[in-house]
Amino acid sequence: MIKQAQEVSHQCAHCGEPCPPDEQFCCQGCQTVYELLNENGLCRYYEINNKPGVAQRQPVRQDKFAFLDDERTERQLLQFRDEKQAHVTFHIPHIHCSSCLWLLENLHRLDAGVQQTEVNFAEKDVRIIYGPNKTSLRKIAETLTSIGYEPYISLQDLKSRKPAPNRKLIYQLGVAGFCFANIMLLSFPEYFSGEGHMEGQMTVVFRYLNLLLSLPVFLYSAQAFYMPAWKGLKHGFLNIDLPIVLAIVTTFVRSVVDVLSGSGGGYFDSMTGIVMFMLIGRLLQDKTYRGLSFDRDYTAYFPIAVTVVKDGNEAPTQLPDVKTGDTLLIHHQELIPADGLLVKGSALIDYSFVTGESVPVRKQMGEIIYAGGRQLEGNMEILTIREVAQSYLTSLWNREELRRDNPGKPSFIHLLGQYFTWVVLFIAAATAVYWGIYDSAKIWPSVTAILIIACPCALLLAASFTNGHMLRILSRHKLYLRNAQAIERLAGVTHIVFDKTGTLTGKSSTTVSWHGRELTHAEVSAVAALTAHSQHPASRQVREFVGKPVVHTIDRFSEQTGQGLQGWVHQMHVQLGSAAYTGAREAVQPGASVVHVNINGDHAGYYLLEHAYRKGIPEMLGELQQHFGLTLLSGDQPGEAGNLRRMMGDKATLLFQQQAHDKLDRIVQLQEKGEKVLMIGDGLNDAGALRQSDAGISLTEDSNNFTPASDGILEASQLHRLPAFIRMSRINKRIILIAFLYSIVYNLTGLFFAVQGILSPLTAAILMPSSSISIILLTWGMSEYAGRKQLR
Amino acid sequence: MSVIIILLCVSLAVAIFFLVAFIWSVKDGQYDDDYSPAHRMLFDDKTSKE
Structure with a gap:
């Protein structure tokens, strides 16, 4: 019976949603858009993609954009303005396909005042250049809305412009790559010619060219490491960038001395190579998800x-x-x-x-x-x-x-880097003392060689490549973390706090069941048609249950607030609503949401709406309670307490009727007990708790939606994977450590030559890229394997 | 052997040209949006047929 209602194969020509068999469009809105495009010869929109539109059932209020006529608002929104031209950028969340692209970039055919439009698909932005004397901002916004692309203008647009993307790292990498490749090329002749086979003059030219080429890397590309090192030093904190800077500077100085004194070719290729590899790692790790924002505050809403x-x-x-x-x-x-x-x-x-x-x-x-x-x-x-x-x-x-900023604990990489540095400095000192006794001429070459070979760049490489790759694996499974530190914070979690509303129960996952006599096909579609006219959430749920509406004309439709709705469909009088409204005798199941159905004065039965938990939630909670403390902070009445207690186990804390500040205070309490708290929430009222917790993940039904500020955004359908995500973040740390231990083998090989003062540029040039590349392959392979195994 | 020096200068010049081209293309925003330009070029211009 329900199936019959869904057997509507006829689709709207604009948006592709089901519509009545003898109509072309599902609603008036879609038809209006089609007619407008047809009039202006823009029907190619429908040729590029099949039914590319978005349903236009919700009409947009006439004077919604009246505020754009206000001169001050206009001035704040425009990026540029003179008599002939004005530039504005609108955010349009609807942009989703190449048809959108085509239509928006042909906007000038709908509004002659528009001179040029350019879509940025990744950001879902449209940059519009128009003549302010021919059209107005309001008119453009209304034209966009009339073709189904309503711009999203929020309070946030008033305050700040989007910062220009930071591309410095890319330039630094480009320069480093260029210099590294050329230095490598210019070093080969000396490596392969052997002693005394090259003309003396030629060798000198090659060496000085290398020195010249290494300057941009030393002075520009390596800035990416100087800055954090200097900042750390100012705050009295030894981070991993400091020993790396030490190694880069030592390598450079030693190489310059070698070249100027004519005693060797220097280690320019090793230095530029390692800077390049580390920059690649940093770039991978800093990848941002465009179109997702982790810093929204209320102004965006x-x-x-x-x-x-x-x-x-x-x-x-x-x-x-x-x-x-x-x-x-x-x-x-x-x-x-x-x-x-x-x-x-x-x-x-x-x-x-x-x-x-x-x-x-x-x-x-x-x-x-x-x-x-x-x-x-x-x-x-x-x-x-x-x-x-x-x-x-x-x-x-x-x-x-x-x-206040929550800087948190420094990453374990920095601590590991510190130990590493002390060990290296000790070895260097011991070597210096040894050679000081036996052959003081070897102090300089051996000590500098130790600092060159034992730089903790392998550790940094291992960390940044593993983190970067882990972020990618997690994002494949719809968990988008803000940055690499978030992985580490997630790994350290000991206590998990859930917000119930919408987190464990999905917004649309209410189960609906029909209790009563069997309805005919006509009756079901009448119910569907009636509910389609109402915005009440219960109507929405019933409509989703019975299927998309088979549109009928409804006569004398009326909706009584808080009671129900009624109307005539095909000479059938249908009433939906509360027991009192529909004249049903008994009130079934106190507390549950019930929609009674009355057809032609007969009570036919009722739809029972029940809360349902998201897929896999009971299993997930069962698994989590074995390893973590669990807390539930719900804003609701304790009606579901029994069910939740069964799923979360006896040790869990369940708290109901929690206000936003209660949630925040609760997390502070847990943290004072030494717990590392992971908060999972969705509403804006969780924003404080999300921020206060050691790791906050906000849940969303659709990643294009707005979410409060947090460390990560998780798509709700993947919530059952939470234990696997936490396991992955722990494996991440293990992979970094394995790669690091592995790299120490290379370091020891290099040290073997270095302490004797016989580290040749060739040895360094072989060891450096081979260790970097093998670390990259190792971390990639291990994290990919772990991802396949854990997140199948 | 001076011919090698000349060759060296030429090859470096070519390499620098490409480095500059790369930096220009990044600055120009060519890597910012990998969807629109690829599709934009597929639209034909004479779309005004009724």
């Missing part, structure tokens, strides 16, 4: 402007200018930007942004509505009682704990 009602006039006002006592008009589906009292209209607020709880809350006239909620039921007016900057939601971000 808030609109730029809001409608203020003053003396019966509506005026768009910039959010920072909203004062206490202003009356704000909040439209359907808009975010509430400031705390206020409801003064007009009916309020059904979806707080899932703030609490992660998806069931909307009804507010009565005069009640306080907190910022961050989304209005689901028509327009309403609120009287602001606190300015945006002082609102409850905003104050969560401005708490003292969150302001």
Whole structure:
């Protein structure tokens, strides 16, 4: 019966969603877009990709972009402006295929004032150049919206421009690669000719050219190591960059002395080579996920402007200018930007942004509505009682704990590097003393050679390549970590804190079941059609359960707030809603969400909506409780306590009705007990806890969505892999150590020559690249193997 | 042997040319977006057919 309802093969020509058999489009919105494109000869949009559009069922409010007419807002958004040209960049989350690309770059055919548009696909940005006297920012935004590409403009756009991507590391690598290759080439003749076979003059020319070529590496490329070393030194902390700088400087000075004195060719190739390999490692490790942001604060969620009602006039006002006592008009589906009292209209607020709880809350006239909620039921007016900057939601971000930087423990690599340095310095000193007694001429060559060969670059290489590769393996399984330190923090975790709402239970994974008499196909599709007209979450869940709507015309549709909805479909009167509304006698299962169905006055049965846990969650919790302490901090009522206790075991702490600051305090308490806390959350109310914890991972249904600031973003469908992710982060450390021990073999070989003062440039030139390349291959192979095994 | 010196200068000049080309291409943002340019070139210009 349910299958029949889903047997709709006919698809909308615009967005590809199912639609009625005799229609071309699923909704009015899609048809409007199609007609607009057709009129302007832009139908190639549909040829490049099949049905590339996005469903346009939710119409966008007429004057939504009225605030763009405000000159100050306009000035803040534009990157450049003179009489002839203005440049603006819009973020458009809908961009997803080459059709989008084509259509957006042909925008000038819809709006003659647009001179040029350029899409940056990776960032989902569109850069538009237009003539300000021919069109306006508002008109462009409205044109974009009318073809289904609504720009996302948030308060964050007012404050800061995106920083230009930092490309210095790439330039440094390019220079190092260039110099290394040429120095290598110029060194070969001397290596292979043997003693005295080259003309003296030629050797000198080659050596000086090498010296010249090594200068850019020494002075420019190696800056990537000088800076962190200097910073560490200033803070009294010996990091791994310091011994590396020592080695680079020693190698350079020794080589220059060799060349100037004519006693040898120097170790320029080894030095430039190692700088190049280390830069590659650093570049791999610093890879960022573009399009994902780990630093969002509330400004990214808030609109730029809001409608203020003053003396019966509506005026768009910039959010920072909203004062206490202003009356704000909040439209359907808009975010509430400031705390206020409801003064007009009916309020059904979806707080899932703030609490992660998806069931909307009804507010009565005069009640306080907190910022961050989304209005689901028509327009309403609120009287602001606190300015945006002082609102409850905003104050969560401005708490003292969150302001201070949390530097955390330095990576074990630095500690290991320190031991390593002391050992090397000891060997160098011992060698110097030995040669001081027996042959003082050998002190200089042997000591410098020791410092050259024993630089901990192998350790740095092992770490950066392993980390970089591990980040890639994890991102393949939809865990996007902010940086390499996050892997190490994840490995050290001893206690895991879950936020229940939306974390363990998926937002859409409510199980729906039908209890009652069997419905006919016509009846099922009537239910589907009715629910399609309602934004209530229960309607959405029922609609998802019965299938996509087979569109029927509905007569006399009405929705009664908090009660239910009804309408006539094919001479059939259908009522959906609460027991009282539909006239059902018994109230089944107290506490559960129930949607009763009444057809032509007969109670046909009810849909039971139950919370469901995400896939694999019980197994995951079972596995985790053996190794970690578990805590659950939920904002909900303790209704699910029994189920959760069964899954999380007796030792777990379960706390309900937790406010945002309770969650944060709880994590501080755990940390004071010496626990390393991993927090998994999603809502904005977890933002403080995510930040305070040693590792915070925010969960998202879709990585294009907005997530609060955290160390990592995990797609919700992969949550059951959490134990494997933690295991991987521990294996990561082991791989670095193995690669490091392995590299010591090379170091010892080199030391064998170095202490005797007979390390030739050729030996160094063979040892250096072979150790680097074998470490790269080793770490790659091991992490790939571990990834295959753990995350199959 | 001076011919080798000349060759050396020429080869270095060529290498420097490519280094400069690389730096220019990075600065120009050619590696920033690997999707749009690849698809943009496939669109034909005469799309205004009714």
